[in-house]
Amino acid sequence: MVKRHHVASSAIASVGYDDASGTLEVEFRSGELYRYFDVDPSDADDLLEAESPGTYLNEWIKPRYRCEHV
Numbered sequence: 118m119v120k121r122h123h124v125a126s127s128a129i130a131s132v133g134y135d136d137a138s139g140t141l142e143v144e145f146r147s148g149e150l151y152r153y154f155d156v157d158p159s160d161a162d163d164l165l166e167a168e169s170p171g172t173y174l175n176e177w178i179k180p181r182y183r184c185e186h187v
Contacts, residue, residue, distance in 0.1 A: 128171040134161035141182070143174060153182040 119142045121133030126146075133142045134156065141153040141161050160177060167173035 122165065124165065124170045126170040129174065132161075132165055132170065134158070134165075141178065142187075143178075150187040151184050152187055153178055153184045156182050 119133035119135045119140060121131035121142055121144060123131050128145060129143060130146045131142075131144045134140070135142075136158065139155045139157070141156040141164070143151050143153070145151075156178070160181075164170055164173050164178060
């Protein structure tokens with residue numbers, strides 16, 4: 118299980134990243150959880166530090182990485 122950190126976002130509740138597998142977990146305020154695979158560590162860091170995590174996710178993560186709804 119990936120340890121997630123709360124983020125300041127109206128849509129996203131928490132984000133976590135596993136360095137070993139490159140897995141990014143995004144928990145939405147709705148309770149839905151998505152895993153993104155083979156995510157570059159710099160993209161995970163940028164998501165956590167983004168002024169708008171939801172915008173960053175939509176523009177940089179979703180178009181580039183395979184995901185699954187958990």
